[in-house]
Amino acid sequence: MEVVNARGLSYQALNETVRSLLDNGHRELVLKGVNGQRYIGAGVQGQGRLEIFGVPGNNLAALMDGLEIEVFGNVQDGVGNTMNDGTVIIHGHATDIAGYSMRGGRIFIRGNVGYRVGIHMKAFRNKNPLIVIGGKAGDFFGEYMAGGTLVLLGLDLQPGEAIVGNFVATGMHGGEIFIRGQVDPYRLGKEVKAIKPTAADQQRLQDIVGDFARYFDLEAEKILARPFIKLIPYNKRPYGTMYAY
Amino acid sequence: MLREGDYRIPSGCAISGFINKDGSRIDGSSIIQSIALMQERSNGLGGGFAAYGIYPEYKDYYALHLLFEDKISRNQVEELIKDNFYIEAEDRIPTRHVRAISKAPLLWRYFVTPRVSKIHESQETEENFMTQLVMRINAQVNGAYVVSSGKNMGAFKGVGYPEDIGEFFRLDEYQAYSWIAHGRFPTNTPGWWGGAHPFTLLDWSVVHNGEVSSYGANRRFLEMYDYKITLQTDTEVIAYAVDLLVRRHKLPLELAARVLAAPFWQEIDRLPARERDLYTRLRVVYGSLLLNGPFSIIVGFSGGIMALNDRLKLRPLVAASKGNTLYVASEEAAIREICPEVEEVWYPRGGEPVIGRLEEEAQCRLSA
Numbered sequence: 135m136e137v138v139n140a141r142g143l144s145y146q147a148l149n150e151t152v153r154s155l156l157d158n159g160h161r162e163l164v165l166k167g168v169n170g171q172r173y174i175g176a177g178v179q180g181q182g183r184l185e186i187f188g189v190p191g192n193n194l195a196a197l198m199d200g201l202e203i204e205v206f207g208n209v210q211d212g213v214g215n216t217m218n219d220g221t222v223i224i225h226g227h228a229t230d231i232a233g234y235s236m237r238g239g240r241i242f243i244r245g246n247v248g249y250r251v252g253i254h255m256k257a258f259r260n261k262n263p264l265i266v267i268g269g270k271a272g273d274f275f276g277e278y279m280a281g282g283t284l285v286l287l288g289l290d291l292q293p294g295e296a297i298v299g300n301f302v303a304t305g306m307h308g309g310e311i312f313i314r315g316q317v318d319p320y321r322l323g324k325e326v327k328a329i330k331p332t333a334a335d336q337q338r339l340q341d342i343v344g345d346f347a348r349y350f351d352l353e354a355e356k357i358l359a360r361p362f363i364k365l366i367p368y369n370k371r372p373y374g375t376m377y378a379y
Numbered sequence: 380m381l382r383e384g385d386y387r388i389p390s391g392c393a394i395s396g397f398i399n400k401d402g403s404r405i406d407g408s409s410i411i412q413s414i415a416l417m418q419e420r421s422n423g424l425g426g427g428f429a430a431y432g433i434y435p436e437y438k439d440y441y442a443l444h445l446l447f448e449d450k451i452s453r454n455q456v457e458e459l460i461k462d463n464f465y466i467e468a469e470d471r472i473p474t475r476h477v478r479a480i481s482k483a484p485l486l487w488r489y490f491v492t493p494r495v496s497k498i499h500e501s502q503e504t505e506e507n508f509m510t511q512l513v514m515r516i517n518a519q520v521n522g523a524y525v526v527s528s529g530k531n532m533g534a535f536k537g538v539g540y541p542e543d544i545g546e547f548f549r550l551d552e553y554q555a556y557s558w559i560a561h562g563r564f565p566t567n568t569p570g571w572w573g574g575a576h577p578f579t580l581l582d583w584s585v586v587h588n589g590e591v592s593s594y595g596a597n598r599r600f601l602e603m604y605d606y607k608i609t610l611q612t613d614t615e616v617i618a619y620a621v622d623l624l625v626r627r628h629k630l631p632l633e634l635a636a637r638v639l640a641a642p643f644w645q646e647i648d649r650l651p652a653r654e655r656d657l658y659t660r661l662r663v664v665y666g667s668l669l670l671n672g673p674f675s676i677i678v679g680f681s682g683g684i685m686a687l688n689d690r691l692k693l694r695p696l697v698a699a700s701k702g703n704t705l706y707v708a709s710e711e712a713a714i715r716e717i718c719p720e721v722e723e724v725w726y727p728r729g730g731e732p733v734i735g736r737l738e739e740e741a742q743c744r745l746s747a
Contacts, residue, residue: 169416170417230695249692273728299728320649
């Protein structure tokens with residue numbers, strides 16, 4: 135295991151160091167003192183594991199293709215932007231547009247997330263991106279979602295606190311969203327409907343929540359004891375007739 | 380020189396600010412460190428700061444920070460100032476040589492108090508008299524521009540990366556209880572010294588990341604209240620809107636925020652009757668001050684700061700606190716850079732203002 139002290143390094147220098155260590159066969163890196171350096175793990179192909187201590191900058195794991203990254207802290211905007219494969223485990227919060235255009239791989243977030251999480255996620259053949267959020271989510275959750283799976287757990291909510299903001303899944307036309315508990319109907323975008331998860335869905339949720347609980351040392355049974363709702367789009371092409379006369 | 384608005388470049392930007400609510404004053408080196416962390420959000424075409432509590436020895440005088448492109452404009456403005464004010468002190472704004480900063484304009488400051496006879500002549504309040512003078516300089520004196528005009532505060536701005544601008548203006552030699560900062564990445568308009576943030580009026584200062592798509596509507600509304608929009612940068616209208624709403628129309632800052640980032644009608648419809656009535660009235664009366672488009676801003680004023688996002692939250696904003704200090708910034712890392720062990724971090728919702736004010740005791744002590 136190789137330890138890199140990121141304190142004071144520019145994002146270019148830090149990412150060059152990470153890349154060259156990975157290229158030279160190191161499979162486990164620990165990055166300490168990270169604060170705001172962007173693009174960590176961006177575009178990296180292949181296997182390997184990064185542990186990050188601190189707050190990594192925007193676009194962590196953007197276009198990433200295979201690494202496992204575990205962050206002991208909060209992350210900033212755009213984590214997993216257009217990510218293709220791999221796993222990101224975040225022990226803190228994530229901000230806006232986590233999983234932006236994500237097309238594969240998995241992101242697990244213990245805390246809350248900001249606005250527009252999962253915006254324009256997509257799935258293709260065997261690629262099915264997954265984001266699991268332990269806390270609550272901001273507005274436009276799953277906006278323009280085209281594929282993949284979002285799971286929102288709402289753990290540790292204060293009494294009266296909403297699990298998700300407004301305009302949920304506005305423009306959604308593919309994929310699925312699971313939310314633990316109920317969501318006021320006015321929060322939902324007009325392109326989605328809430329249904330009861332099927333038995334097959336329940337089975338998948340067990341696996342997904344099982345992984346989540348393992349990463350963060352929680353009890354899956356307790357989380358699964360509360361029923362989920364499932365959001366799916368009414369229509370694969372909600373705007374198909376918008377500009378057609 | 381082609382100025383703002385004469386041509387268009389398509390902005391990212393960085394904002395950061397903090398307030399010590401107990402009134403303790405610290406020098407400018409930490410705000411520089413914070414804004415410098417987000418260097419990728421700027422491109423060297425603008426950086427600036429506003430600081431509150433920096434002129435305790437002149438706290439009862441308006442501190443006019445001015446920039447002049449030539450001596451002619453300086454002479455013209457000095458004549459105006461002598462006509463209208465008693466000048467307690469004046470000097471060049473101290474700067475130091477910084478390699479990255481080239482060709483600075485002339486930078487002067489005047490500590491002034493308006494002549495009573497002139498205020499009477501104008502039949503205006505003292506503050507309105509001041510704002511009219513600021514507008515007059517900006518609009519009528521070619522090559523002169525008022526950088527700030529409040530009491531016991533000052534703005535420092537120019538073309539360059541914010542850390543270089545901070546070094547240039549020797550901000551490490553000023554002590555303030557609140558600091559706000561901006562790193563500019565001009566997208567719609569070119570960078571020039573007057574076009575850097577913050578934009579100010581009296582003791583209001585605004586730093587802004589984003590763009591005001593409703594600029595035309597906002598501008599027309601403000602012009603009806605005698606604001607002269609001369610700087611051709613959208614942020615200017617935010618400073619004047621806050622001045623109109625809070626100073627002249629006496630709205631609480633919290634409500635002024637709900638004018639700038641008004642709740643959606645659907646949201647208003649779900650409110651209890653009294654609030655529904657209030658927000659409906661606000662939207663009806665001040666619909667033209669709604670700021671459309673993506674923004675995150677920090678507003679500085681005597682005794683406080685306010686951070687605000689557009690209601691769709693199309694720009695980043697993070698808040699944090701430790702002890703008596705409230706921090707706000709575009710990125711969490713910019714806060715942790717100067718306060719690694721924050722006690723609380725939170726992510727304000729779109730349209731939800733984050734306000735930090737001096738505690739009453741500190742307010743009294745600083746103004747005594």
